[in-house]
Amino acid sequence: MRIKMRIRRFNPETDSSPWWGEYWVDVEATDRVLDALHQVKWYQDGTLTLRRSCAHGICGSDAMVINGRNALACKVLMQDVGDVCQVEALRSMPLIKDLVVDMEPFFAKYRAVLPYLINEELPAAGERRQSQEARARFDDTTKCILCAACTTSCPSFWANEDYIGPAAIVQAHRFIFDDRDTAADLRLRALNDVDGVWRCRTVFNCVQACPREIDVTRAIGEVKLALMNGGD
Amino acid sequence: MTVTTGRAARVKTRYGAPNHEGRIWLFMRLSGLVMFVTVVFHLLYMHMVVRVENITFENIDARWSGPAGLFWRLFDASLLFIGMAHGMNGVRFSINDYVHNRFLNLMLTGIVYGIGGLLILAGSLAIIFGVGGLGRLIGMG
Amino acid sequence: MAALVESIYKGITYRGAEGQWAWILHRASGLGIALFLYMHIVSIFVAAIGPGPYAWVHATLYTSPPAKVLEVFLLFGVLYHAANGMRIIIIDFFPTLGKYQRTIVRIELVLVAVVLVPAAIITLHSLF
Amino acid sequence: MIHTHKFETVVVGAGGAGLMAALYAGQGSDTAVLTKLYPTRSHTGTAQGGIGAALGNLEEDRAEWHTFDTIKGSDYLADQDAVDIMCQEAIDVIYELEHMGLPFDRTPDGKIAQRPFGGHTSNFGEKPVRRACHAADRTGHMILQTLYQQCIARAVRFFDEFHLLDLLLSADGQACGVVAYEIDSGDLHVFHAKALIFATGGFGRLWEITSNAHSLTGDGPAIALHKGIPLEDMEFFQFHPTGIYKMGILITEGVRGEGGILRNRDGERFMERYAPNLKDLASRDVVSRAIYLEIRNNKGIDGGRYVHLDATHLGRNVVETKLADSAEFCKTYLGIDPALEPMPVQPTAHYAMGGIPTNVDGEVQRNAQGAIVPGFYAAGEVACVSVHGANRLGTNSLVDLVVFGKRAGKVAATYCQQNDWAELPAETWEPAQAMLDTMLRHAGNYNVADLRAEMQSLMMDHVGVFRTEEGIQIALTRVRELQECAQDITVMDKGKRFNTDILEAIELRNLLDLAEITAASALARQESRGAHSREDYKARDDENWLAHTYASKMDGQISLDYAPVTITNHHPKERTY
Ligand SMILES: Cc1cc2nc3c(=O)[nH]c(=O)nc-3n(C[C@H](O)[C@H](O)[C@H](O)COP(=O)(O)OP(=O)(O)OC[C@H]3O[C@@H](n4cnc5c(N)ncnc54)[C@H](O)[C@@H]3O)c2cc1C
Ligand code: HEM
């Protein structure tokens, strides 16, 4: 299969603004977009820059906009992209080079929700007990790989980058609904902000973008309801 | 520590300032629920049953008069207050999304609320005094 | 303001889910209705002043042919905003229903169409 | 621009081992972590099946049994004292992970859930035991996330996207720092340290079909090798039996743990022939060889190089809840629903048993006699303690990471408190800078990707599941030629910022160095043991080869030395499953 790759290129050292580069690649139908990008990088233009590691949708390195939609390049097969595969860096993140964006603001927001279990009390011996139901309560949000596909697909985030974004809320959800954690109100307080959960307008782009098939909007909704019931 | 581009440094990382955004959120839903009944009824009743052509001065006057008139005045007042509160806040959402300059943001919000206040006042006066009522009061019309 | 332009650009070049378009329409319709409401209040205020001024308002703003066309937009705007608003409210209070949101958007559009089509015919009838 | 930093402990690598080490080192010393990937991108996140510990939550289990299984699995090459420590300490470390917030699956009474896994038995090999603690099939992901979360809670200092280029040893052979390349700016950073902990993970990218990430290029061991530190047991590299055909993506052993069955083209459950007792749950080297033999005997599916892993009888519920990730890989990459159709699998290069030699405290050894390099530690897949010997049991790597990561971190912190700063050598960043400059300037005849592809297929064909003297010799000769070619390459990207092109070239050189050491170690070992299976020496030879290989390279010459295996309770027996 011969497919045209349109890649949005930007080299901070030589370009004043991004431009579209076009490349032809020979791929198999079951190759990933990542394989196609590698073909370009390895055999045509070594300056093409992207992040990747695991190549099977688990490390969260290679989220990008593929044919107008956020996805992991290693999880989209060439047979599903059509004749032209158009690739660009995640939106609304500071662009570093080609497909690489600055993730630091994203992680700063992640850190803002205190993404770690807080519970000073330890059992005398062995593990804390947790029922299967309690464990299932937050299972969905433990799947997050911090790829930023959701946050950068959110129209509310495009409009205002101060929005903490779905990924951080997903991470907060993972702890708020873990019955072993004792600091739910700290996290809820952080999210009870104009730029917290309330900036979410239930747009659902995040759900579509999430490569881990997390029901992101549901998680956000549950946090909103928790805030309502918590009575602030 | 990675890259320290100008933008990264500017990003908001402290969240959790006390604010009423949650209550506003609830208000938007509750007012929506109420208006789902009242506004849709008002719309379909006025446009399909009464027909816009017939909503003349006399028609409004008739609707707002008599014992049933009190009900209609209250009904219309609810439309006015809830609709304006909900609508103004909706406009504020948009301003907050797109206008990041704090000063400009404050200005625009102020204008929207100012105009909104005036309109609510105007609408209330109309409902209280009835059609033509204001004119009679100030000796016009 | 740059944010507005940028986010509109991102909106139209992103192949978002149904929710994205539903939201854009919701915002546009909400702002549209708000604008109409402003005008509507002014017109009632005019009526409060007296029948004379109101007659003019009634003729130009409400019953002239262009106004009839705009009225259909208003009907659509309110019906859509109300229906979509209900969808948002329902999903907000029952987040588990979110997984059916694409279906709900479709149902909602059908409902709007079912009410809007006859309403539009009735409204525009006088023009022909 | 050159930046300098001073931290008492510097950890290189932020996978499970690096983060665990950082948490403990950080408690007693000023600690920084550098990693070429964002920490949460580390390969630990891909581990699916579970982490083994004799908690005995569902049935009786004992650390001694775990020890026995590990030693047997290792084909008696593991150091038994080290295995003992690992299996004993595993239990407490699992509880510790739970206390840190790791969301383990639960038993009906709320304890950590456990499931059976290849090679894990009760009562010294009697019958399969449920020992693998798991969080769905995302155990590694949860370990990585949990440890990173704890690092955030304790404000550990991270240098994300810093690529290790050089190791600094003081004049008297003490570890005293590293040189790293800041990927975003292209600047060099010199880290002056009292203690160094290497946790850079594996190097599966030596092979064509691998479950390992693109970034697993063995930079850590290669750099150690360049500084005269030997690498231990490099001939032992595990091929996991069930990688997705052609792609190598791992289908967890958990599938077989839950009851999945391997079948050849006749639909036969062929493992019954190779391991009558444990069948599909026999140890990995055994199952991988069985698959290769089936394929060789023309029993591969459709005459191809794969067999089927059948989970259709487990029911949709098990497939979608307990094996969710594996099921998703199949759907995404093959369009196959494992609840309805069998999965095409083939052995895939998976895990390095060998690596930088350390003792049980993570202290790096300078030679086969066990002399240490003061201030230098290694933990995780990059290290060889050795607890996995010739073949690692499933779930034991995660145990290794946390147990020895913790030990290395603790010991390093104490070392920092008891020792002064060693002086940096006269040259720190200069060699690294010179290498970068030469690479950028040189217009060569070869392409990195071509060389890498050739090396990978050479290794696959000749230093893979089965090996012969002739084959290894071919590989070794060609790898040496490729090393030459790798000096004559063109780096297309000449820029400073985010130049991943030059990094791939550096990684290739590291891989080639490890390929050479691996092949040389494999060539010398004239027996079959665990993952090292020689067709010209089919039997295990305890008489001559019950020993660890220490391979080092000085002035272009590889020299091999051997150290005895520590044996305490379990004397080598024939291994049957
Ligand atoms: C698909 C798969 C499934 C697995 N499943 C299991 C399982 O179920 N149970 C089990 O016990 N084991 C399993 N394993 C094995 C286990 O996951 C790995 O052995 C283990 O995660 C290695 O961890 P680590 O901390 O040593 O290294 P990694 O997690 O690989 O981390 C390496 C770190 O080093 C950094 N690094 C590397 N090179 C450099 C450099 N040059 N400069 C700076 N930083 C560098 C990287 O950025 C990274 O942070 C599995 C492995 C794979 C591939
Ligand atoms: C008829 C019943 C109505 C319902 C069910 C309804 C419901 C809603 C809901 C749920 C929201 C979303 C708020 C949020 O995202 O937090 C909203 C927003 C909005 N509504 Fe309404 N509403 C109705 C009528 C109106 C009316 C009459 C107006 C105009 C005066 C209006 C103007 C707006 C505006 C401007 C927004 C903001 C849009 C945005 O931020 O995207 N709505 N409405």
Ligand code: SF4
């Ligand atoms: S929620 Fe999904 S899309 Fe968002 S960061 Fe996590 S894995 Fe990525």
Ligand code: F3S
């Ligand atoms: S796309 Fe954005 S608005 Fe909410 S539902 Fe998702 S975060």
Ligand code: FES
């Ligand atoms: S490379 Fe790891 S998610 Fe794509």
